[in-house]
Amino acid sequence: MDVFGSALSSLGGGFAALTWQAAVMIVLGIGLLYLGVVKGFEPLLLLPIGFGVILGNLPLAGMSAHDEGGVLNLLYKAGILTELFPVLLFIGLGAMIDFGPMLANPVVLIFGAAGQFGIFLTLFLALSLGFARQEAASIAIIGAMDGPTAIYVTTKFAPLLLPAISIAAYSYMSLVPIIQPPIMRFMTTKKERSIVMAYGSKKVSQKVKILFPVVAGIITILIAPMGAPLMGMLMLGNFLRESGVVKRLTDVSENALANIVTLLLGLTIGASMLGGNFLQWQTILIFGLGFIAICLDTVTGVLLGKFMCFITRGKINPLIGAAGTSAFPMSSRVVQKEGQKANPRSFLLWHAIGANTGGQIGSVMAAAVMLAVMVGLGIGPLLK
Amino acid sequence: MDLEFGLTMTIVGMGVTLGTLVFLILVISLLTRLFPFKEEKKKEIEG
Numbered sequence: 001m002d003v004f005g006s007a008l009s010s011l012g013g014g015f016a017a018l019t020w021q022a023a024v025m026i027v028l029g030i031g032l033l034y035l036g037v038v039k040g041f042e043p044l045l046l047l048p049i050g051f052g053v054i055l056g057n058l059p060l061a062g063m064s065a066h067d068e069g070g071v072l073n074l075l076y077k078a079g080i081l082t083e084l085f086p087v088l089l090f091i092g093l094g095a096m097i098d099f100g101p102m103l104a105n106p107v108v109l110i111f112g113a114a115g116q117f118g119i120f121l122t123l124f125l126a127l128s129l130g131f132a133r134q135e136a137a138s139i140a141i142i143g144a145m146d147g148p149t150a151i152y153v154t155t156k157f158a159p160l161l162l163p164a165i166s167i168a169a170y171s172y173m174s175l176v177p178i179i180q181p182p183i184m185r186f187m188t189t190k191k192e193r194s195i196v197m198a199y200g201s202k203k204v205s206q207k208v209k210i211l212f213p214v215v216a217g218i219i220t221i222l223i224a225p226m227g228a229p230l231m232g233m234l235m236l237g238n239f240l241r242e243s244g245v246v247k248r249l250t251d252v253s254e255n256a257l258a259n260i261v262t263l264l265l266g267l268t269i270g271a272s273m274l275g276g277n278f279l280q281w282q283t284i285l286i287f288g289l290g291f292i293a294i295c296l297d298t299v300t301g302v303l304l305g306k307f308m309c310f311i312t313r314g315k316i317n318p319l320i321g322a323a324g325t326s327a328f329p330m331s332s333r334v335v336q337k338e339g340q341k342a343n344p345r346s347f348l349l350w351h352a353i354g355a356n357t358g359g360q361i362g363s364v365m366a367a368a369v370m371l372a373v374m375v376g377l378g379i380g381p382l383l384k
Numbered sequence: 385m386d387l388e389f390g391l392t393m394t395i396v397g398m399g400v401t402l403g404t405l406v407f408l409i410l411v412i413s414l415l416t417r418l419f420p421f422k423e424e425k426k427k428e429i430e431g
Binding site for chain 1: 386387389390392393394396397398400401402404405406407408409411412413415416419420421422
């Protein structure tokens with residue numbers, strides 16, 4: 001009977017070892033699965049993250065990203081701590097993006113800068129709340145509205161905040177259609193929102209489309225070499241797409257590679273969200289600051305749109321400014337929808353996509369400059 | 385609050401981001417002038 005008892009002793013041990021923090025996290029994981037499956041919020045990410053949260057918090061399972069030697073620990077070390085996953089994801093992003101509308105109307109690239117202002121305003125807020133420089137910079141980058149960029153910067157400077165920041169970044173990206181419209185309506189008059197912009201008929205030669213990722217990659221990396229892994233991979237993906245001679249590589253980049261990395265990235269990030277380090281007041285502050293960052297991006301984007309509307313004597317619809325973020329293509333769709341609500345004859349999508357792709361470049365550039373400044377000031381990673 | 389750090393980051397960060405994007409606008413304008421769009425002629429199938 002002793003042998004029988006010993007054989008059964010390790011079964012069911014998980015129930016005894018379950019803490020209230022782990023239980024809360026498991027419920028949170030189920031909540032993320034619910035949002036992904038039922039509500040359709042970023043299911044590609046929320047499903048692996050939610051499942052990762054559940055697996056990582058089940059006691060004695062050895063599935064947390066911090067369980068030495070575990071499967072997800074290996075993935076965490078190989079893909080997150082080395083920054084490999086977010087960088088690989090950028091090849092896929094580049095292969096998915098058509099810079100055509102932006103190249104045809106390059107002025108919209110300026111909106112890509114305005115859409116990053118929230119990052120720096122949020123940095124001030126985070127510093128005023130007592131966060132360390134590395135933490136403040138990592139939190140502020142949520143305002144880039146770009147999950148991989150946020151993960152890349154946070155891994156470099158505040159890896160302990162990675163779970164909260166990555167969840168906040170991806171959650172807010174999916175909430176762009178809810179967050180942006182009220183701000184856009186509040187900041188513009190119906191007359192401004194009704195402005196009809198001529199549909200872009202200007203076309204760009206294939207040579208320009210092929211040369212742009214090469215030239216832009218070289219210029220931006222020479223200016224801010226710290227951002228080379230992000231910008232370099234983004235431009236590589238786009239070059240593969242536009243070259244037209246490597247359809248198989250383009251297909252792999254925008255489908256298989258992006259999907260595999262998204263799955264592993266989400267799973268490992270989820271498995272790193274343990275009750276002990278996630279259920280803190282700091283997490284609530286990070287979510288609050290991330291929300292403010294995204295609102296400020298929209299505010300500054302629309303303000304620039306209003307300015308451009310003024311100097312062009314009403315030729316630019318200010319709503320376009322809200323698309324100067326990295327939330328691609330959600331922001332463009334929001335602009336199109338709001339424009340049509342105000343004036344059913346208005347089609348802003350083409351212009352908004354141009355600003356949106358500009359926002360993608362702007363957010364990577366802002367992150368690269370931020371990294372360069374931090375390194376220039378001699379600020380290293382915060383490990384405690 | 386670490387005002388000096390915040391201001392440095394904001395001025396350099398926004399300044400360089402904006403400057404780079406303006407420079408890219410000029411580069412794109414140059415590229416589109418050097419290589420204007422031409423409607424591709426459809427090759428006639430012989431025979």
